Amino acid sequence: MSNQLILIAEDEHEIAEIIGTYLERAGFRTVTAADGALALSHFQHFKPDLVVLDVRMPKRDGIEVLRVIRQSSDTPVIMVTAMAEDVEKISALRLGADDYVVKPFNALEVVERVKTVLRRARPGPSTHGRQLTVGALIIDETAHSAFVAREAGRSAIPLTQTEFTLVAHMARTPQRAFSRAELIDACLPDSDTLERTIDSHISNARRKLELAGIAGFLETVRSVGYRLEPLE
Structure with a gap:
């Protein structure tokens, strides 16, 4: 450091x-x-x-x-x-x-x-070399980057570090609903983040996914929180 x-x-x-x-x-x-x-x-x-x-x-x-x-x-x-x-x-x-x-x-x-x-x-040692795929969404935990898969290759999604951390955490268990408190504990444990702050980060991430052509992947679960890749 x-x-x-x-x-x-x-x-x-x-x-x-x-x-x-x-x-x-x-x-x-x-x-x-x-x-x-x-x-x-x-x-x-x-x-x-x-x-x-x-x-x-x-x-x-x-x-x-x-x-x-x-x-x-x-x-x-x-x-x-x-x-x-x-x-x-x-x-x-x-x-x-x-x-x-x-x-x-x-x-x-x-x-x-x-x-x-x-x-x-900074990606931790447990994520070294790991790549997660959820539909067209690709999470490269080594590069700490997100991509959308296309026929011509893959295009980067410009997530901030916090947005990436939240999306990557949900991508490890797609279709599971996470409460805001769970996301804070898992992704921002050393901060004094409020639940409404999580809403702002998720809103940003959702907008960027939609702009990249991945619509509906980040879903709000009423009275619970959020999940990645909504159930059919």
Whole structure:
């Protein structure tokens, strides 16, 4: 983990410096950006392993930066917000954020969130070489990627790390209904994720599957939660 690069996009210099100091003490490399435009420039140039992204920044705010990142990359993103309103958190999650923290926060909390999100993004030893197929959906757990099978080959589905983790977990037992609490325990055990947050991640994943031509695979099970590949 000591080689991983974290982009800190934060316009408050003192906060950026504190986050950077704690991350570097934990063995990470860091690069900072004080506005949204520079954050996107750094993202393209340095290709960080994870982005800590403040919502409210000059030039281009964090929501816009996240939207641009998600157009071409599934790099993990943790949003930082000064407002505790759920609407702002859920807005970021719907755009593809992997997690969020609310100011004021303990810098050690940010470090732990970074470690947790990166750990989820990294395939574990038990999944080495494993490929799951559910209909036209292919889950490659080694590459940590999802594909749709087509006659001409297979096309990648741009799931975020959290979306991939949720879909892959359900793909291991297709047609089984999972409650939101089960999905949190299995896929995001080290976070304080709310059940409504799971709804946002599943909604994003469903939309991407449908855009890839896999409609109806991620089904809402009333009063329970979700399942992959609905029963005929």
